[in-house]
Every structure is written in C-alpha cells, then in structure tokens.
Amino acid sequence: MLRLKSTLAALSVSAMLSGTAIAADPIKIGVVTPLSGTYAGIGQQVRWGLELATKELNATGGIMGRQIELIFEDEEANPSVAVQKAEKLFQVSKVDFLTGTVNSGSTLAVGQLAERSDKLIATTVSFADSITGDKCSPNVFRVNAKAGQQSAALAAWLVKAKPQAKVYYLGPDYEMGRSTVAAFKSNVDRVGGQSLGEVFAPLDSKDYTQYFGQLRAARPQVLYTSVAGNDTVRLLTQLQEFGLLEGLTILGASGTVTAQNIAAIGKAVEGFVTGVGYTAEIDTPENKKFVAAFQAANKADPDLYGADSYGLIYAYKAAVDKANSTETAKVRDALRGLAWDTPQGKKTIRAGDHQAEQIMYVVQVTGGKFKIVAQVAAADAIGPDVCTRF
C-alpha cells in the first residue's frame, strides 16, 4: 500500500514535470478486499487488476485530468469487517467510489452501507444472483457475470456438445451451493438432459470419497459441481485417485476452478468445463495487450477476477467523463446503460438491475490451460431483470 502510494506520487510528479495539467485532488477509489484469509488469492487478483488499470489511466492523464488513487483495506472475507473498513474509506478517506468485496455477504452489507451513505460501489467478483436480483440496490453495480449468466452459458454448450446427457450433481451443502446446483439443474431439464441424482457435501469436506459410491452406482456421463477453492482440489484429485474421471465430463460453476487452485489440482483438472465471463485465452488484440501488460506487472496470468476488476476502472472513467462529475447521482445515471470496452469485449450495464451484460465463454481445460470451446451472446445469457427496488 505504501509502495503503491509512492509509485503514484512518483507518477504524478513525473506528470507535472512533463507539463500535463492536473487538478490538485486525485480521485479516490476505495478497495475493500480480502488480503488475508481463505479468499486472499482472489483479493490479490482484484488488486493487480485495479492497479494495472489505474497505472495506465494515470499515465494518460487520469480521469477528467485528475489522477486516480487506490486505497486498500483488508476485509478478511468477513462482512462485519468489510462494513467497518468501508465506512472508514467513505468517512475518513472520503473516497469517491468503492469496490473489491468478494463474498456475497460482504457485497450486500457494504452495498447497504453505501446506500445509507449516498455512495456508489461495484463488485467485480461476487456472483450471487441476489445482488442484482431480489436484493438489488440503487447504489450497487456488478461488472462481472452473475451465477445465472455462467449457468445459462454452460447449459447452452451442454445441449450442443452432449445432447440428452445424464447428469449427476455434487454441491457444497450451504444455501449458495444448493441454489447454484438447482439453477443448473433446471437449465439441464429445460434443454432435455437427464438428472440422475444429487448429493451435497458439507463445506470444507476433507474426504469426498464417501460420496463416490452413489456416484459410481448412478453411472453419469456428466458431473456438475459448485464446490470452490480448496474443496475443488480435494474433490477432483480424489475423483482421479479413485479412477472416476474416465469417461466422465466435469462441469462446474465459475468459482470452482480458478488461477488460485488450478496448479494444485494438476492433471485431474483436464477436461473440466465451465462458463465464465473472461479467460486469458480470448483471442483479440485488446486482450493480448492486456494479458501482456498484466504479466509484465505481476508475473502471473490474469484470471476473471483480475480482468473484471481491470475493466471496472475503465467503466468508472467512462461514467465520470460522461457525467463530468464524481457526484453519486450523476455517476449513477451515467453508469446506467453505459457501454464500454474491456479486454473481454464490450460490456453494457443494464439500467434496470445494474448487472453488466457481456459475452459469455464456455472454456475447457486442455493441457493445464483454459481453452474456449463456445461463446454465448450476451443477450442469451443474462436472463430477465427481476430487480424491483428501483
């Protein structure tokens, strides 16, 4: 954080020396993201993405001629901490905008705080449908794909690649895990697949082998799972250990296999399919440029969290330029319906629920890397607007 501030200071000094006009005050963007705890790996990507975009924009004059300053706080993936830190950023640091929350509980709680403090926030990671659904807020935006978009994209691929597939479901036993499985199951039923059965394992399960008997007895062609993080490492490697991966295609939610755990899963991840809003493999000049810059800055590939966070800074710039102000009401109006370019293609923020529409990609792991196997148009994946609060 200190290092960041000093680089930004150095940048602004160099900008001054080169004679570029800059306003005295920078635009402050608060980032409340998990830097410690289970989600620290995701927080790192969020940070890298935001920092890269900020650096690029600051080098070309910032927003409205003002430099951008990022202020980070660790939310420890705990809503109570997130709200406290967000309030600090709003009240003490007087940030103009806030982002970074990862788990849905934090995003919802910080969103409520933003609404009461008359500020705007955006999430680039949380994918619970409720954030732009029944718990939507006029002060909350989401620039990443929600669970529904991912699930619709995956189902659209499934019907073409494996018509009438026999599918088994294995989810983590908590509300979010169950609803993700239920959403995909209804998609499968809709496109004519056959659901053989489902099992829910406790969160942080050590051993998934105790569910393999049921799985083996059901003889599915496809296994859909919504476990995440360390749980995925255990599930997939144990499936491999028990020789169950042969002839079985594994599908997952987009948080199931990520840059954080793909290395640990090793060979067991081969053939894994998921629906995402971003992958480093997207073959466009814009993305190639972004990936190269990201690698140069961080010695790592961007994943969807890094890319969505990177894109957010550009969305904010576009909105502030359009509004010619950083005032909440004006920026909100500018963000509604905003279309802007990102490494992952054009995104549009739907005015009715503040959800970004974007092309969805179906990706499969081949040789340890995600390769694109299908694309789904933005309009086919987004689903109906169910937000009624504004």
Next chain:
Amino acid sequence: MLDYLQFVLTPQIVTGLALGVAVILVALGLTIIFGLLDVINMSHGEFYALGAFIALALGQVGLPFWALLFAVPILMLPIGYLVERGLIQRVFHSKDRHITTLLLTFGFALVLEDALRLVFGPNPYKPETPIRGAVEVLGTYLPLYRLFMVAIGGLVIVGTALIVYRTRLGAMVRAAAFDRNMAASLGVPVERVYAGAFAFGVALAGLAGVLLAPIYSVFPTMGRDFILLAFTVIIVGGMGSIGGAVIAGLFLTQVQAISSLYISPVWADPIVFGIMVIMLVVRPQGLRGGLGHA
C-alpha cells in the same frame, strides 16, 4: 440390492476406515500430550499443517517421499521440544494450567497459521501421490495409496502404543503421568520427559501431515480441518488413552460415513458432536482411562 452393497455401502465403510486412521494419527499426539502434560494443545492442527508444508518444501528440493516420512518427524522433534521448554513450561505451574496452556497454544496457533500463509501464500498445493494405481477387492475400488496410508498409520499407532506400554522410556512417561513427584523422586527426569513427550506428540502431528498431504492437499488453514474431530475422538476415547483414541476414532468416522449415507452429510458433524455431549454427560472420563492408569 447387491449393486448397492457393492457400490455404495462397502466403499463407504472402507473409505470411512481410511479417514478413521487419518483422524487417529492426528488425535494420537493430542492425547499423549494431554495424558502426560495435562495440556490441551490448541495448536496441534497447525503443527499438522506445518508438517505437511515442511514435506512440501523438502519434496520440492528433491527429497523422495520415503525420506520425508522420516525427515519431517525428526525435524519436528526439536521444534516441539523448544515450544514446550520455551512456552508451555513458562505457564505450566500457574494456578489454572488447563486454561492458561489452552490460551497460550491458541495464541501460538494464530501465529503459526499466519506465518505459514506469509511464507507459502494463501493458495493450495497438492503433492504428487507417491503410489499410484488401485486394486479391486470384491468389486470395491481401493487406491493403493489409501491402503498404504492405513498400513503405515496402523504401524505408527501400534508402534506408539508399544513404546508407551512396553519400553522403559514408556514406563517413565507413564510414571510421570501417574504421579509427577513420585516419579521425580525415583530419578525420572520429569522435565525432560515432559518436553520429550510434547515433542513426540508434535512429531506425530507432522507425520500425519506428510502422510495425508497427497490425499487432502496442503494449505495454511488445513489445521482447522481435523481439529474438532480429533478433540471429539480424544474426549470420547478418554483423554490420554491411546486405545480409547483408536476405538473412538474408528467408531466416530464410521458413524459419520453411515449417517451421511442415510440421513444427510450435513448432519454427520452434529451427530458426532451429539455423541460427544452424551459421552461427557454419561461417562466424562471417556471410554478408557488415561495414560497413567492404563
């Protein structure tokens, strides 16, 4: 019906057995430390994680798995010895030893877990499984490494019991557990026995880390995984009892395996916890007596 027996019930019981051995390995050190020192080691799970991370680091510089099985516990011994002499002994004679040492080891667990994250980062690692392949027994699919783990785990458990109950060293340990002052007056170097037993318990946790890493993967918060179950096992088995830990470990993991099949996986933990509560109410000393009494 036969299909169900073959595909579902039998594997459930067999994998439950492997999990049982894993839990006993973690609980074994815990119960020895409690039985002898009267100390609840809240950082035991983090020592288990430390063992797994040391194995990971040594494995990356090229040490083969077989060497790790010896190297890691040996490296853990001095760590455990120092922690006992440098930390535990400082509060060992305070008025409320149970609570003070519990708090101290809880603090140490916080530090150790965060230190592992500082050194190795937050993301998980998965060491290569040293033995590949599987056998089919009566139609049940059994990976060789799990069989190996059960075998080695069994050997370690039996070996530990032999050391404690059949050697002169073990007799000294048990004497110190039974009556500290009497043992001291008979010439048992009680202080060193205490530190040694703590180090031994910590080394066992490290060994569990090496053995279980290829199955359960390695990450900084992995220590929290087993610890509640391990505590349950030593409470039900009787604090300080090796035999009790073995019986309780096998029994509770079977209860988990079967209940997750017939009720729901999410109820497995509350059921096991319920057994612990009932045990505490009906028979607070657990299934078997402690180290000084068996």
Next chain:
Amino acid sequence: MRDAITLQTRAGHWLVALLVLGGLVFAVVGFATGDTFYLRLATEALIFGGLALSVDILLGYTGLLSLGQALYFGLGAYVSALALIAWQSFWAAIGASLAAALVCGLAGGLIANRVRGVYFALITFGMAQVLAKAVYNTRALGASDGLIGVPVLDINLGLFSVSSASPVGFFLFVLAVTVLFYVLAAYLLDTPFGRLLIALKANENRVLFIGYRTSTLRLGSYLVAAVIATLSGALYPMLRGFASPELLFFSTSGNAVITVILGGVGTLVGALYGSVLLTIVKSVVGSWTEHHLIVIGLIFMAVVVLLPKGLMGLVQPALVSVLGRGSRR
C-alpha cells in the same frame, strides 16, 4: 471493613468512571469535528466489549472458559435483526432477544454445565459451531449472505429518543447500556451469589460441603453471561444494519477471549478496556500489514505469559492500595 475483593471492585468502578469520562470527551470531540467513522467504530468496540464482559463473568469469576460465547452474540444479532425488520421497535427487539437468551441460555447451560475445565471449553466451542452451521444453511435467515435491510430506528426512551443513525447519539446510548451491563454484573458478583461463584472457582468441593448446590450456581452465572452476550449482540444490527453468520463463528468467540485476556481476567472493567485496546491495535496493525494475526497472536501470547492479569494487572493494584489506605483511616 473492606476486604480485598471489595477494594478491587471499587477500583473497577473508578476505572469505569474514567472510561465513561473518556467516552464523553470523545463524544464531544467527535461531535465537534463532525466525525462519523470513529464514533461508530468506538460504538462497535463497546458492543464487543459487552460480549467480552460476558466471557469474563464465566472465566474470571466462575473459572469456566467459554470458546463459544459468539453463540449468544449471534443469537442476539439475528433475533434483534428479525424483530427490527418485522416491527421497527427497539423494545420489541430487546424483549425478543431477552426471551431468546433465557430459553437458549438455560438449554445451553444445562448441557455445558455437566462438565467443567477444558471439557466446558470444548463443549461450548462445539455448540457454537453447530448453531453457526445451522444459520449458514437456513434460507429464511439469509443463509451465507446474512440478513440485510435492518431499518434505521428511533429508540424511544420515554423522555427523548435516540436515532441509531446518529453517530454521537447512538454512541452515548451504547456507552450507557454497556455501563449498565457492567453495573449489573458487578452488583451480582458482589452479592452472596457472586461470592459463592468466586469460592466455587477456588474450590468447588468446599462450596458443596457448606451446603450449596454448585450446579445451580454455575447455571446462574452461565445464564447471566448468556443474557449479557445476547443483549450486546442485539445492539449490533442497530449499528450496522445487518447480521451475518460470521458473527457466530469461532473468530468472534476467540476475539472475545483475546479481549478479556488483554484487558485482565476477573476484573470486568478489563473486558471493556480490552475491547477498546484490541480495536485500536487491529486498526493500526491492519492498515500496516495483512498479517495482523501474527502480531495479535504474539501480543496475546506475551500477555498470557508475562501479564496474567492483563492490562488491569498493571493499573488496578496501585488503585487498590490507594483505596485501601483511604479505607483504613
């Protein structure tokens, strides 16, 4: 005649008075500078101080270490949040929380008090884990997302009312409530009931032999602690507008234990000072490194080894001797 315990209690009262004074000064400064964040952070510190107070009643006076006091804090937060969403009434939320505290405290107390020592610690830990899991899984309670949408409310206190959205007003209100908890606890512990608890901690058998039912005594202190923890939890959603399952997690219980140890076990007032101290340490260390657990863990270990009476162990003896001199005259 004033015995040592009375003097210690007296010293505690003085320190609470000092805390209140400090709070008032802080409120004035906060109000004058138009501050929101620090006032609300301090309010949160006091709320968690109430939780720590309940841990101290168990640990410092009855000798029972609870590793699951978050169970009652979370219970209060959820019951209060639900009541506030349904009725928008402070008194309804407090009434419902109190009822829940008595029912659950009695049930939990009957289970946990069958055992003591480390077994008590582990059983309270387990009970909190089970409840946290149940909440995490219940859609009606918002499951893993938590309950948001707790309205801003006006607390009607008869003569005047306080808005939970007013930083300084709500801070003063919570300060008053926390002091009330302290007074209640200090009063109870000064009665024969409280003295028996202290005797119980020293030697349970002797208390039994003089003819008291120790199980009833321990249940009593468990219940008092449960009520204070629940009511502290009930204040949380009023401040932050939500309740989340993380409030029930071990990190919340563990923090309360750390607070009490830092502040000083068996002093009551130490819990309140400890909470303020821990909040300051966390916010300073937290903006300096993301590995704050190493720092907090090391401080905690140092206090356990070197300062068994915590922060109050440094302050209280001096105060006691001053008060003692005064009383002999």
